Amino acid sequence: MFLQQMFAPHHTILSMLTLPTRRFALLFACLAYCGTAANTNAADPCDCVLRHGLLIDGSGKPGRVTDVAISNGRIVAIGNLKNLEAGVEINARGKVVCPGFIDLHSHADRGILKFRTAENYIRQGVTTLLCGNCGSSPTDIATFFRDLRNGGTGPNIAILVGHGSVRQKVMGRRPVPPTADQLQEMKDLVRQAMRDGAVGLSTSLRYGPGSYAGTEEIVALATEIKPFGGFYATHMRDEGTRIVEALEEALVIGRRAEIPVHVSHHKISSASVFGLTRQTLARIDAARRNGVDVSLDQYPYGAGSGGVALYVPQRSLAGGLVEFRKRVADPK
Numbered sequence: 001m002f003l004q005q006m007f008a009p010h011h012t013i014l015s016m017l018t019l020p021t022r023r024f025a026l027l028f029a030c031l032a033y034c035g036t037a038a039n040t041n042a043a044d045p046c047d048c049v050l051r052h053g054l055l056i057d058g059s060g061k062p063g064r065v066t067d068v069a070i071s072n073g074r075i076v077a078i079g080n081l082k083n084l085e086a087g088v089e090i091n092a093r094g095k096v097v098c099p100g101f102i103d104l105h106s107h108a109d110r111g112i113l114k115f116r117t118a119e120n121y122i123r124q125g126v127t128t129l130l131c132g133n134c135g136s137s138p139t140d141i142a143t144f145f146r147d148l149r150n151g152g153t154g155p156n157i158a159i160l161v162g163h164g165s166v167r168q169k170v171m172g173r174r175p176v177p178p179t180a181d182q183l184q185e186m187k188d189l190v191r192q193a194m195r196d197g198a199v200g201l202s203t204s205l206r207y208g209p210g211s212y213a214g215t216e217e218i219v220a221l222a223t224e225i226k227p228f229g230g231f232y233a234t235h236m237r238d239e240g241t242r243i244v245e246a247l248e249e250a251l252v253i254g255r256r257a258e259i260p261v262h263v264s265h266h267k268i269s270s271a272s273v274f275g276l277t278r279q280t281l282a283r284i285d286a287a288r289r290n291g292v293d294v295s296l297d298q299y300p301y302g303a304g305s306g307g308v309a310l311y312v313p314q315r316s317l318a319g320g321l322v323e324f325r326k327r328v329a330d331p332k
Contacts, residue, residue, distance in 0.1 A: 045084075045085040045086065045087070046069045046070060046071040046076055046077070046084060046085075046086050046087070047070055047071045047072065047086065047087050047088065048069070048070045048071075048086055048087065048088040048089070048090065049067055049068070049069050049070075049081055049084055049086040049088075049089050049090070050067065050068045050069075050070075050090050050092045050097050051067045051081070051089060051090065051091055051092060051093070052065055052066075052067065052091060052092055052093040053065070053066070053067075053068065053092030053093070053095050053096065053097035054092075054095070054096050054097065055068065055078070055097050055098070056096055056097070056098040057098070057099070058098065058099045063096070066078060066079055066080070067079060067080060067081040067082070067084075068097055069081055069084055069086065096125075098125065100125060100126070100127025100128060100156075101124070101125045101126045101127065101128075102126070102127075102128040102129075102130065103121065103126045103128070103129050103130065104130045104233075104262070104297050105130065105133050105233075105264055105265060105297050105299075106121075106129040106130055106131050106133065107131065107133060107134070107136070108121070108129045108131050108157075109131035109132055109137060109138065109144070109157075109159060112129075112131070112148065112153055112157065113147055113148070116151055116152060116153050116154060117153075117154040118153065118154045118155050119154065121154070121155050122154050122155060126155060127155050127156060128155060128156040128157075128158065129155050129156070129157055129158070130158050130159070130160065130199070131157060131158070131159045131160070132159040132160035132161060132162050132198070132202055133160060133162075133202050133233060133235070133264060134162070134164075134202060134203075134204040134235045134264065135162040135163045135164030135165065135202050135203045135204035135205075135210040135235065136162045136164055136165055136202075136204070137159060137160060137161050137162035137165050137198075137202065138159075138165070139161070139162075139165050139166055139169050139189055139193070140196075141159060141161060141192075141193045141196035141197055141198050142196040142197075144159065145157075145196070145197055158199050159197075159198055159199065160198060160199060160200045160201060160202040160233055161189075161190055161193035161194070161198040161200075161201055161202070162201075162202050162203075163190075163201060163202065163203040163204075163210055163213065163218065163221060164203070164204055164208075164209050164210040166186050166189045166190060166193075166221070167186060167209045167210065167212070167213060168209050169189065170182050170185045170186050170189070171209070172209075172319075173208055173209045173212075173317070173318060173319055173320045174209075174212070174318060174319075175208065175209075175212040175317075175318045176212065177213075177214060177217065178217060183217065183220060186217075186221055187220060187221060187224050190221050190224045190225065191224045194224065194225050194227075194228040194230055195228075198225075198228075198230070199230060199231070200225055200230035200231040200232060200233060200259075201221060201222055201224075201225050201230060201231075201232050201233070202232075202233045202234065202235075202264075203218060203232075203233075203234045203235065204234075204235035205218075205234065205235065205236060205237035205246070205249075206235055206236065206237060206238065206239070207317075208317045208318075210235075211237065215249055215252065215253065218253050219252075219253050219256045219257055222253055222254075222256075222257035222259060223256075223257045223258075225257075225259060226257060226258055226259050230259060231259055231260040231261070231262055231293075232250075232253060232254055232257065232259050232260065232261050232262065233261075233262040233263075233264055234250050234253075234261070234262070234263060234264060235264045235265070236249070236250055236263060236264075237249060239267055239268065239269040239270075240268065240269050240270035240272075240273060241270060241272070241273050243268065243273075243276055243280060244276065244279055244280060244283070247263065247280050247283055247284070248283075250263060250294075251283075251287055251292060251294060254292060254293070254294060255292065259293075260293035260294070260295070261292070261293065261294045261295075262294070262295050262296065262297070263284075263294070263295070263296035263297075264296075264297060265297060265298060265299055265304075266280070266296040266297070266298050267298065267299075267304075269304070284296065312324075
């Protein structure tokens with residue numbers, strides 16, 4: 001699954017819990033290896049002990065109240081550690097100690113350099129953010145990570161390279177297919193982004209400039225991420241009456257590029273066709289049974305975030321919103 005690929009050695013996961021949020025984040029220490037904590041002499045002093053917390057280890061077993069010891073950023077002991085000395089002791093009674101949550105659909109790359117602690121995430125137990133979703137990201141991934149390292153961040157940061165950002169850098173916002181040279185330039189940018197630590201490619205085919213791209217263009221770019229173990233995350237081309245077709249396009253891209261597919265914020269956005277998720281979920285289940293690596297995320301509230309641009313013909317947005325406003329204001 002692509003979650004494992006996110007943490008492949010050639011990907012960059014910026015991990016810099018060096019800010020004031022570190023103490024709080026320890027309550028959500030990564031306990032992925034709780035069942036086989038590192039061997040240590042429980043009598044040896046450690047860096048930190050979380051005492052009396054409700055341990056939820058991700059295995060599906062019931063939670064239990066216990067202590068967790070950490071040294072050098074790793075879990076070294078779990079159990080009754082009342083006699084263990086530690087540099088820092090945190091009373092976690094009444095709190096949950098669990099693996100840090102991964103937010104697979106974040107746009108925090110837009111603000112993380114200003115709000116580096118990202119306490120709104122840390123306080124919810126989110127310790128890793130996957131940024132660059134919906135086709136929008138920095139195109140210079142190396143510079144993005146360098147800027148993050150210069151000061152650190154609260155959560156770990158991973159990023160997708162955004163198709164829309166790459167397309168706009170090469171072609172502007174023109175609603176036309178790329179030339180062969182333009183497509184090659186986009187492929188080069190995607191490949192370099194993966195070399196610099198991106199974990200995959202994202203698209204938004206619902207609005208420009210991503211919506212101006214055909215399936216062949218996306219397949220060509222998605223193929224570039226396969227050698228790096230990347231995955232394809234998509235805000236699909238339609239989430240209303242044509243959602244079944246849009247889902248099929250996403251699956252086709254994954255099959256042809258031979259990479260995992262992740263459907264972003266899966267939903268039905270048009271009340272007139274509520275219930276179509278019965279078809280899309282059945283289609284996803286069938287694809288998984290047939291060996292397609294496909295997954296989805298969903299938000300649990302009946303609202304969304306978008307602009308008026310979502311509700312006008314996408315080709316009318318050629319040139320961007322500034323040009324669109326000029327055309328709308330022109331009485332001719």
